[in-house]
Amino acid sequence: MAKGQATELLKREVETYRTRVERHPHDLKLKFTLGERFYKLKMYSQAIPLFQASVQDTRLEGQALLLLAKCFINDKKGILARKQLEKAVPKLNAIEHRDSFLEAHYYLGRLCEEAKDPAKAEEHYGEVLAVDYEYKDALKRMESLPKA
Known part of the structure; x- marks a missing residue:
């Protein structure tokens, strides 16, 4: 079509x-x-x-x-967006809502990066990578976060 x-x-x-x-x-x-x-x-x-x-x-x-x-x-x-995602994450689980779970954590990671909160970004990228190690550019983004 x-x-x-x-x-x-x-x-x-x-x-x-x-x-x-x-x-x-x-x-x-x-x-x-x-x-x-x-x-x-x-x-x-x-x-x-x-x-x-x-x-x-x-x-x-x-x-x-x-x-x-x-x-x-x-x-x-x-x-x-970040406020909505923070409310969404507890409602989604990696088994029943895999795609939504990955997407929510990925976008939260991106928003935390933009907000200069690397610890939170790493936490959300970690959730993504625990379920799908090759999801978008999550691994590259997590590796490029400044170390505390």
Whole structure:
């Protein structure tokens, strides 16, 4: 499927889910799904309130917090992203939510690096490497952290 077709399909899905959310305003799964579509379209400011609402559903909480943090990262709001990731990490485990677990710890490591907190960055990169030694550039980043 061409990129233009995929974007067009996402836009149609947004309209469908938007209508469903209007009809069922308390359905947090629908809000989460609509938020995912906005995220894929890089419409972060529209996705943020939907993910914030989705956090209330304990089944969606970890994933919603991760996507919320990624919206904040893309919006250049690192401090807000870090807060969301710190809440997400305890909700995710390496077995049930492997990809989300790795992603959350990796982004937390990156944000801690930016905040000049190498000890915390090393802790999060260590969590990533304990599960997947070849995940992105986590090993290289951990090795390049200043030693205390």
